[in-house]
Amino acid sequence: MIMGGNNKIIAFCCAESAYRAADRAGRLRIHYPDNVRVIRVPCAGRVSVLHILKAFEKGAAGVLVMGCQEGACRHLTGNIRAKERVKYAEDLLKEVGINGQRVKMVNFGPDMAQRFAREIEEMVEKIKEE
Amino acid sequence: MIIAERKPLEEIRNMLAGYKKILVVGCGTCVTICWAGGEKEVGILSSQLRLASSKDGNELSVMEAVVERQCEKEMVLEELGDKAPGVEAILSLGCGAGVQMMAELFEEKPVLPALNTTFIGMPEKEGLWVEMCGACGDCFLDRTGGICPVVRCAKGLLNGPCGGTRKGGKCEIDPDKDCAWVLIYHRLEKQGRLNLMRKYYEPKNYRAVKRPGKVQAMQA
Numbered sequence: 001m002i003m004g005g006n007n008k009i010i011a012f013c014c015a016e017s018a019y020r021a022a023d024r025a026g027r028l029r030i031h032y033p034d035n036v037r038v039i040r041v042p043c044a045g046r047v048s049v050l051h052i053l054k055a056f057e058k059g060a061a062g063v064l065v066m067g068c069q070e071g072a073c074r075h076l077t078g079n080i081r082a083k084e085r086v087k088y089a090e091d092l093l094k095e096v097g098i099n100g101q102r103v104k105m106v107n108f109g110p111d112m113a114q115r116f117a118r119e120i121e122e123m124v125e126k127i128k129e130e
Numbered sequence: 131m132i133i134a135e136r137k138p139l140e141e142i143r144n145m146l147a148g149y150k151k152i153l154v155v156g157c158g159t160c161v162t163i164c165w166a167g168g169e170k171e172v173g174i175l176s177s178q179l180r181l182a183s184s185k186d187g188n189e190l191s192v193m194e195a196v197v198e199r200q201c202e203k204e205m206v207l208e209e210l211g212d213k214a215p216g217v218e219a220i221l222s223l224g225c226g227a228g229v230q231m232m233a234e235l236f237e238e239k240p241v242l243p244a245l246n247t248t249f250i251g252m253p254e255k256e257g258l259w260v261e262m263c264g265a266c267g268d269c270f271l272d273r274t275g276g277i278c279p280v281v282r283c284a285k286g287l288l289n290g291p292c293g294g295t296r297k298g299g300k301c302e303i304d305p306d307k308d309c310a311w312v313l314i315y316h317r318l319e320k321q322g323r324l325n326l327m328r329k330y331y332e333p334k335n336y337r338a339v340k341r342p343g344k345v346q347a348m349q350a
Contacts, residue, residue, distance in 0.1 A: 053178065092178055
């Protein structure tokens, strides 16, 4: 918990991959923690450092930026940009005294529903450990 | 344009210690271009300040604003005229000129610098700016093929190169940097003006501009 006793996780999901994987996880009835809030974005490259910081500011305990696998971005370099921004956000959070591991970039394809659930579980575990 | 870098968060927070309501002001011109003090950077710093103070259990209200040009009185007053009176301190993400303009306009409250103004430069590639001009007040570029040895030569030599140039035309002080005088030689060679290299130039008048500098332009 960072602020206000919240343990909410925000997952920014690329509409082309992670959002479909989340959808698929639902259809396959795969269980994953219910404290995650999925935000559909047109591309992981749409997520700016400011979106990540604002999520923490509003009380999120962790942020996942989920995009396509490298080389498979529909917008060519959106996922690469997202990776760099997540790295920058990590540094900014560390400067504030928040563990940089609370923000993570994940790359996977639209059919990887299990992986989607696993990544969320891992983030929940990480937050619990702290 | 003017290049600046943000100060470390810790230094900024130390400056702000004791204030409960602040206004973070960016500048929409040079420092926006060099990613140091534009709208996005104002948002990031404000967010970091809110997060840090909330983590420490301190109460800090952070307002945000961006002035098109912080060094222009009218633009500052138009944007901040109604925002500034309600805060205890103003944190400027402008260059030194911006900070001083605001400090003059809002004399009754502290205007604090969040940036270190570093030099006049231009972009080399995305996200990388290099110094190009030392604002010496006595321009020498007509004799050097448009390459300034005052700032681009590590030793600021007017009659170079120094003799320490490395193989490949690199500087002896920093092997990653090009020797300015090698660049000048090649540029003048292309222009057929190598004779300029054979001339000796007297030491430059570095006091051409009396500090503080002042320029009165004629209206065209």
